[in-house]
Amino acid sequence: MMSDLKLIATYKSFLQNYSNEQLKFIPQQGVWSLGQMYDHLIVVAHEYLDSVEDCEKAVEEQHQGKSEFGEYLFNIGGFPPIKIKLPEELDAPPDNTKSKEAILLELDQLMNRMKDLEMKVEDINPNCRMKHGGFGWLNAQEWLYLVGMHFRHHLRQKYELDQKLALCSNIG
Template sequence: MTGIDCLLYLHQELDRYTEDQIHHISQPGVWSLGQMYDHILLVAHEYMDEVELCASLSTDTTDGKTPFGEELFRQNAFPPIKIKLPDEMNAPPDNTDSRDRLRQRLLELIERMEDGSKRLGHINPQRKTRHGGFGWLNAKEWYQLIEMHTRHHFRQKKELEHVLLS
């Protein structure tokens, strides 16, 4: 499954929920489906910004990934655990977008990724930017990280759906 496939799946899944279900927060500290979607969209755009930054660089680096980053990419997946960010990076995502606005945002991101994917093969793999936890990543790795991150949230999606349906 590609990153675009993951986003198309999420786009299709929006039809399953009412507006109230999208915004429902079951308990303090637990996101709504809308917040999960917002988070996925924001992070994917951040990663696409890094793809574009890698493309704009004029110097190479031989710096590599952290051991955690190496393992993450070897597995092509985030570990099956809940990841808690530091408080300063953990502001709750937006919970105000309607289902239609989330659909529109997903389609805009898919279009950006389709455009970006056409350039990936032309970006020098030694042009890298640093991820705080994973180390130095090139454009293809940042792009791949979108799929890995989005897929990581599928388990959260199932948990949120279970609460909505019980």
């Protein structure tokens, strides 16, 4: 898990290289800005961590497991290198108004929450699971692991956005 915290720290260091204008730059319709990508990562990470806490509070064991896709994801240790399109109702564009400082603060808060949960996660009953819409029933350890998987998945998107920014280098 510590490597997931290092990964988020790496995202924080990447952030130092952008101006607020660059963070908000949307390269083309239907493509997120870097700021939106960061917002998405933070929002989703907190949703996953909420599920860790729900597993911790759960009293009833859940004996259903992961979906076929969930098993596949955890077996390969990450998301496949594809763009995943969410259903329309879950696909609202992320916030594109935050400053670099606000995003840095949110990443710090996220890392602190992860550290707190990492210390507890081994003591949470692995048979207490919460359902993920696509991956099936996950326990606290799996929800926590999903945070890092999701951050790793978006490194490719970050690289693509960096390429687009470089092409429009007059921004910021």
